[in-house]
Amino acid sequence: MKLYYAPGACSLSDHIVLEWIGNPYEAQKVSREELKSADFLRLNPAGAVPVFEDEGWVLTQNAAILNYLADTFPDAKLGGDGSARSRAEVNRWLAFVNADVHPTFKPLFGTTSYLGDDAAIANSKEHARTALKGLFARADAQLANNAWIAGERSIADVYLYVVLRWAKANEVDLSAMDHLAKFVARMEADPAVRKVLAEEGIGRASPSS
Numbered sequence: 001m002k003l004y005y006a007p008g009a010c011s012l013s014d015h016i017v018l019e020w021i022g023n024p025y026e027a028q029k030v031s032r033e034e035l036k037s038a039d040f041l042r043l044n045p046a047g048a049v050p051v052f053e054d055e056g057w058v059l060t061q062n063a064a065i066l067n068y069l070a071d072t073f074p075d076a077k078l079g080g081d082g083s084a085r086s087r088a089e090v091n092r093w094l095a096f097v098n099a100d101v102h103p104t105f106k107p108l109f110g111t112t113s114y115l116g117d118d119a120a121i122a123n124s125k126e127h128a129r130t131a132l133k134g135l136f137a138r139a140d141a142q143l144a145n146n147a148w149i150a151g152e153r154s155i156a157d158v159y160l161y162v163v164l165r166w167a168k169a170n171e172v173d174l175s176a177m178d179h180l181a182k183f184v185a186r187m188e189a190d191p192a193v194r195k196v197l198a199e200e201g202i203g204r205a206s207p208s209s
């Protein structure tokens with residue numbers, strides 16, 4: 001099994017899951033330039049990570065890779081407790097992060113630079129920060145009574161952790177969201193998470209862990 005990743009990108013979630021599972025895998029770092037190279041575009045025409053390979057079979061799309069890993073390694077118990085409802089809870093929160101939260105970051109990653117006007121671009125970024133604050137407040141409320149976003153630790157938690165790192169790096173105001181802060185500290189207290197952060201050459205998001 002092989003994961004192509006960029007440090008701190010959404011591929012970090014698959015990297016942590018592979019480490020939690022404990023099966024041998026290879027992790028290959030891809031630079032910004034390599035993402036758009038002919039070789040990489042043959043693997044993923046989107047020129048994006050994550051890309052996952054298993055015995056010559058190539059899988060893209062973060063939610064698909066995370067689900068594949070949860071299904072291939074059921075003993076890791078990262079896809080719910082085996083019931084349809086608990087799997088649906090995992091997928092509910094995975095979809096929340098993948099489809100609602102992740103795309104809302106896009107203006108902060110430069111997608112509105114085409115506007116060509118500094119004030120309009122700044123406005124789009126502030127709008128994204130406000131929208132993200134509202135989305136993260138929902139995750140914070142869910143974590144008030146749960147250590148993990150879908151109840152038990154799952155593939156949804158790793159993706160939530162990644163977008164919380166992006167929130168910190170992009171000055172999204174999460175100051176009143178203590179449950180999210182505790183969640184990040186909980187993730188970063190995990191030796192497997194620390195090992196992956198060190199491998200990707202990136203720091204922790206939580207000052208206290």
Ligand SMILES: N[C@@H](CCC(=O)N[C@@H](CS)C(=O)NCC(=O)O)C(=O)O
Pocket residue numbers: 006009010011035046047048049050060061062063098
């Ligand atoms: N829908 C895709 C999105 C993947 C994505 O946005 N990847 C980002 C990193 S988080 C990337 O590689 N961006 C580079 C680019 O688009 O140039 C998925 O869920 O896998």
